[in-house]
Amino acid sequence: MKIRQLSLRNKLVGSAVICLLIPLIVVYLVTNYLTRDLILDKAISTAEDTLKVSKSDVNRVFDQMLEISNFVLMNNEIRQMLLVDPSKLGSAENRADTIISSSRLSRFLDDLVLPNKDFYVTILGENNYIYTSYSYSDYNPVQLYEQNWFSELDNIPNFSTYWLGQQNIYYNKSDLNSSNWVTIGRPIKTTAANPIGYVVVTVNERIIHPYLTQSSDQDTFLLDDDGVVVSHVDSTKIGEKMSWWKEDESSKTIEIDGAKYIYVAQDLDSNNWRIVSLISLSSAVAKNKHILFVSFAVQVLFSLVFFVLLTLLISRFTKPIANLIRFVKKIGRGQLDLRSGISGQNEVAHLAGTIDYMLDQIQSMIEQITVEQTKKRKAELEMLQAQINPHFMFNLLNSIRLNILIQGDKESAELIGSLSSLLRMTFNRDNEFIPLEEEVDTVSHYVRLMNFRHANQVRFEVKFASEQCGDARVPRFMIQPLIENAIIHGFEQFDGEIFIDANIRENNGSELLQIFVRDNGIGMTEDKLNGLQAKLDDYEESGDLEKKGFSGIGVKNVVQRLRLIYGDQLHVDIQSEHNVGTEITLEFPLEIRE
The missing domain is CATH 3.30.450.20 (PAS domain)
Structure with a gap:
C-alpha cells in the first residue's frame, strides 16, 4: 500500500499544532503539579473549618450534660438528702421533714431538667434515694447497678466523668427508634472520697448526629x-x-x-x-481545580484563535509553493515548453525564475545535443566504413590460407589460420566476456604461432573437470598474458610444457571457478616471488606498468583487471620454485553462458 506524502502546507500546519499543544500540555501538567499541594491544603482547611462547626455543636450538647451533672455534684441539698438514712430518722416529724425536703428537691430538679427534655437524668443514693427525669415504666433505674460499667464509677476520682457511647439500656415506649444513647456517669463522694451516690445523664444519639x-x-x-x-x-x-x-x-x-x-x-x-x-x-x-480549569480553557480558546490565524497565513504563504510544485510536476511529465509565470520579490519567485532560466538553458542544450547526435551518427557511419579494411584483411588471409592448403602446405595454412583467428580476436572488442573454451582456443593459436616464431616446441595441454568449465564466462584475454609470460620468461624461449586445468567448487552455497595455469619453466627465486606478490598487492597504478609481448598486458594488469570486475571475490595465488616451475591459481564466481 503506497503511503501518501504530506504536503508542505500540511507539514507546517501539523508543526503549528504540535507547537501549540506541547506548551499547553506542559503548562497544564506543571501547574497541576505545582498547585497540587496547595489545592490539597485548601481542601483540608475548608474541611477543618466545617468540622469546627460540628465540634462546637456537639460540645454544646456534652457541656449541657456536664452542667446538669455538675449541678447535682455541687448542690448541698442533694448531698444532704443522699446522706440521710431513712431507717435512722426516728420520729414521724423528722420523716415528714425529709419527705418534704425530698419533694421540694425533686420539683427543683424537674425545673432544671424539664427545659432539657432531650436529657435523661438519674440520681442514685447509697440510702436508696432515687431520682429520675423519666418514668419507671420506661426503665427501672435500679438496673443500672447491674451494668458492667457501673462498678467503674467507684474507681474514678471525685468530680471525674465516665463517658459511655452506644448505650442502649433505655427504652422509650413513646419513641420506638430511641435505641442508641450517649451516657455519662459520675460518682458523688464525700470529702473523704467515699461514694454516697451517683448521677447518670443520658442523651439520645439522634440529638447529636x-x-x-x-x-x-x-x-x-x-x-x-x-x-x-x-x-x-x-x-x-x-x-x-x-x-x-x-x-x-x-x-x-x-x-x-x-x-x-x-x-x-x-x-x-x-x-x-x-x-x-x-x-x-x-x-x-x-x-x-475549577479556577485552574477555567484558566486552561481560556488558554485553549486563545490557542484555537491563534491556530486559525496561523493556518490562514500558512495557506497564503504556501500558495506560491503549491503553484510551483504543480509547475514542476508538469515539467517532470515532459512539458518543457511551459514557464512558471510566478513573479514577486520573495524566495519562491526567485526560485521560479531560476527554474525558468534552467528550462531555457535545457531547451538550448537539447537543440545542441540534437546537432551533436546528428554528427555522432555520421561519425559512426564513417567508423563502420573504416571497419571494412580489417574485414578485407581477414578475408584476404583466409584466401591465402586456402591457396596454400590446396598446394599441400598444411602447416603454413594452419599458421595463417591461427594468425587470422588471433587478429580477429584482437580487433573484436564487442564482447568483454567469452566462454572459457573460446579463451583457451585463442591461447592455443597463440602457442602455435610462438612455436613457429622461435622454432621451439612448447607443449600445451588443457583439462576441464566438467563441461560446465568450458561454458563458464571469463574476461577476454585473461589467460593469454599468463601464457605469454611463461613462454618468454619461464622457458626463456626454449621448449617446455604448459598445463591449463579448470574445475568448479562450492563455497557457502555459491559456485566458484578455479583455473590453474602451470608450467615447468625455470621458476622464480623466493625474492622474485615476493617482489611479484608485492606488485600484485599494490592497488595503486604506477607509470611502470608491464607492457611486454603480443598483448601488451602484463601479469599485474591482468590481476588488476580481474579485481575491478570481481572485487573481494577474486582469489589469486602464485606458487613458484626455482628450476621447477610456476603455478598461478585464479578463483572467482562462476557464470555460465546462456
Whole structure:
C-alpha cells in the first residue's frame, strides 16, 4: 500500500499544532503539579473549618450534660438528702421533714431538667434515694447497678466523668427508634472520697448526629477513644469499630478500599472522643481545580484563535509553493515548453525564475545535443566504413590460407589460420566476456604461432573437470598474458610444457571457478616471488606498468583487471620454485553462458 506524502502546507500546519499543544500540555501538567499541594491544603482547611462547626455543636450538647451533672455534684441539698438514712430518722416529724425536703428537691430538679427534655437524668443514693427525669415504666433505674460499667464509677476520682457511647439500656415506649444513647456517669463522694451516690445523664444519639456534616462526598463520624462509632447519620454503623481510625494525624490523607480520602479530625473539649470527617479526595480537589480549569480553557480558546490565524497565513504563504510544485510536476511529465509565470520579490519567485532560466538553458542544450547526435551518427557511419579494411584483411588471409592448403602446405595454412583467428580476436572488442573454451582456443593459436616464431616446441595441454568449465564466462584475454609470460620468461624461449586445468567448487552455497595455469619453466627465486606478490598487492597504478609481448598486458594488469570486475571475490595465488616451475591459481564466481 503506497503511503501518501504530506504536503508542505500540511507539514507546517501539523508543526503549528504540535507547537501549540506541547506548551499547553506542559503548562497544564506543571501547574497541576505545582498547585497540587496547595489545592490539597485548601481542601483540608475548608474541611477543618466545617468540622469546627460540628465540634462546637456537639460540645454544646456534652457541656449541657456536664452542667446538669455538675449541678447535682455541687448542690448541698442533694448531698444532704443522699446522706440521710431513712431507717435512722426516728420520729414521724423528722420523716415528714425529709419527705418534704425530698419533694421540694425533686420539683427543683424537674425545673432544671424539664427545659432539657432531650436529657435523661438519674440520681442514685447509697440510702436508696432515687431520682429520675423519666418514668419507671420506661426503665427501672435500679438496673443500672447491674451494668458492667457501673462498678467503674467507684474507681474514678471525685468530680471525674465516665463517658459511655452506644448505650442502649433505655427504652422509650413513646419513641420506638430511641435505641442508641450517649451516657455519662459520675460518682458523688464525700470529702473523704467515699461514694454516697451517683448521677447518670443520658442523651439520645439522634440529638447529636444532625450536627455531623453529611453529603455525597463527605462523611462525618463521632468516635470514642477506641475508634468505635458513637454517632453517625447511618444508625447501622453505630458500635462498629473503624479499621481506618488512627490516633496519629501526621498524614492528612488515607486510603479506604482503594479510594483516597482527606482525613480531618477534631478532639472534643469535654472528653477524649473525636469528630472525624472523611472527604473524597477526587471530589475535594475537583472543586478547587475549577479556577485552574477555567484558566486552561481560556488558554485553549486563545490557542484555537491563534491556530486559525496561523493556518490562514500558512495557506497564503504556501500558495506560491503549491503553484510551483504543480509547475514542476508538469515539467517532470515532459512539458518543457511551459514557464512558471510566478513573479514577486520573495524566495519562491526567485526560485521560479531560476527554474525558468534552467528550462531555457535545457531547451538550448537539447537543440545542441540534437546537432551533436546528428554528427555522432555520421561519425559512426564513417567508423563502420573504416571497419571494412580489417574485414578485407581477414578475408584476404583466409584466401591465402586456402591457396596454400590446396598446394599441400598444411602447416603454413594452419599458421595463417591461427594468425587470422588471433587478429580477429584482437580487433573484436564487442564482447568483454567469452566462454572459457573460446579463451583457451585463442591461447592455443597463440602457442602455435610462438612455436613457429622461435622454432621451439612448447607443449600445451588443457583439462576441464566438467563441461560446465568450458561454458563458464571469463574476461577476454585473461589467460593469454599468463601464457605469454611463461613462454618468454619461464622457458626463456626454449621448449617446455604448459598445463591449463579448470574445475568448479562450492563455497557457502555459491559456485566458484578455479583455473590453474602451470608450467615447468625455470621458476622464480623466493625474492622474485615476493617482489611479484608485492606488485600484485599494490592497488595503486604506477607509470611502470608491464607492457611486454603480443598483448601488451602484463601479469599485474591482468590481476588488476580481474579485481575491478570481481572485487573481494577474486582469489589469486602464485606458487613458484626455482628450476621447477610456476603455478598461478585464479578463483572467482562462476557464470555460465546462456
